[in-house]
Amino acid sequence: MQPVSNPPNPFESQHRHLLEPAPRAKLQVFEDSAREIISSNDSPDLPFRWSLNPYRGCFHACAYCYARPTHEYWGFGAGTDFDSKIIVKREAPTLLRRTLLKPSWHGELIVFSGNTDCYQPLEAAYGLTRACLEVCAEFRNPVGLITKAALITRDLDVLRRLHDQAWVQVYFSIPFAADAMARTVEPQAPSSTKRFEAMRLLSEAGIPTAISVAPVIPGLNEDDIPALLARAREAGAGSATYTILRLSGSVEPVFLERMAAAFPDRINKIINRMKEVRGGRLSEGQFFKRHRGTGVYWDMIERLFEVGYRKAGFQDDAVRPVPRSFRRPGPTQTTLFTDEEQRDEA
16 A cells, blocks of 8 residues: 555645655545435536545545545545545445436446446445346446456456346447556556456356556557557457547546655656646646647557557457337336325426
8 A cells, every 4th residue: 555645735725745755555435325326417428427426535546546636625645544444335226226216317328437447346245236237237227347456357247247238338448458567557456467257257247348548658558558559459348439648627636646655766757647648738638639649749659549550450340339228127116215206396
């Protein structure tokens, strides 16, 4: 675990400064008494509307994680607090069932997770992601998953049910070809090798898989793109995508601090390349611009991906349409709501 280090929280009026060397962070688990479990996304440049996050914070401790600033809403820091103070939503399966029983729910795609990894290590003990997937399978609700974790292979039986009766696709986030590099930037996530092994197991079981080369960090991992695409196709992936590093809010100081410590001889190159593809800035927050860079160097990265994509054997029509498979299990379960509540939701 990283030594305790958090950038100032913009929502807090007071900040504490350590007078001695920072101690190592210790894992702490908190419970969230949320009343809703599905989040609505209205970003016009994202391909999904609904997401489900059983956990807040992420033990994987990826230096670049764009979700870090969300931890500040809860009075925590975006640095080691995000990696070590994990919030679990124990009632997630019950809340999901209630949502899917509402007349206002029409069976749209739900993405696990739009924020932090739904298969981070605590999932092995809590099983919240599995329980939520079982609810989706019962209702035949389409599901998309994004993960770095090999733990997903535990749930092959539920994924098969979703595949057979509804729709499911699993994206593996793998931005580094070498395990050593991945360990440096994603210190507590499974190795790239383990992620490819999990991809292969799911693909062989008939579950549609894909690779997300994300984030692309100019000056650090763009040269990995062809190898990652080739390995993903060999492991059975049917499609691939990529996106550039985002350094919004408190992500920037966390990322720069950790990269300077890990790559003192390369940090200036990373900063300069990022500015080159971001028009002189380190980050871009505008819709339709934040996921892609600009300029000659970014054009080279895009070309590298396109050539690697074709060479690996990916097809442009690899993405399957999401079917209308949703159905409620039966009339007896609707008694969870009164007639008045159902009229309010209609």
